[in-house]
Amino acid sequence: MTRLCRRTEAAARQQRELRGARGARGASRGQVRELGEPGRELERRTLGAEIAARSGMTFLARVPDGFRGRIQPAERAGPPGAYAVVSDGQRFVVLRSTPALRALQGQAIAVVRDAKGRLVVRPGPDHDLGR
Numbered sequence: 001m002t003r004l005c006r007r008t009e010a011a012a013r014q015q016r017e018l019r020g021a022r023g024a025r026g027a028s029r030g031q032v033r034e035l036g037e038p039g040r041e042l043e044r045r046t047l048g049a050e051i052a053a054r055s056g057m058t059f060l061a062r063v064p065d066g067f068r069g070r071i072q073p074a075e076r077a078g079p080p081g082a083y084a085v086v087s088d089g090q091r092f093v094v095l096r097s098t099p100a101l102r103a104l105q106g107q108a109i110a111v112v113r114d115a116k117g118r119l120v121v122r123p124g125p126d127h128d129l130g131r
Contacts, residue, residue: 009049040096047074047083048094058091067093067111068124071104086111086121095119 048059051074060067067086074083074094084097086109093111095101101121110124 044094060093063093065113
């Protein structure tokens with residue numbers, strides 16, 4: 001078992017424990033706020049593991065610099081539009097959604113890091129000829 005699989009399984013187990021404490025519905029926005037940044041990261045990784053299990057694609061828990069793909073909303077139960085998925089067709093990353101990300105839905109993008117190490121999404125080259 002790879003290290004990534006062990007980490008995502010551990011994150012999924014922790015999320016199930018959190019859901020068990022709050023009921024089957026999972027975390028609301030207010031509850032996620034209470035969880036803070038570690039709770040959001042746990043939720044993001046759990047969502048990635050769920051999508052990987054459904055789609056057969058590889059979830060990249062750590063976003064590689066320069067990752068390119070198409071952006072789409074993450075389909076899941078819970079608050080709509082909370083996360084976005086960037087996929088190159090074989091691998092994907094999960095990002096917290098923002099109005100700027102939602103505006104780029106369906107477009108090719110590149111995920112890079114700025115000088116402070118924060119993730120930045122930039123429109124990428126779109127090789128679709130539009131025919």
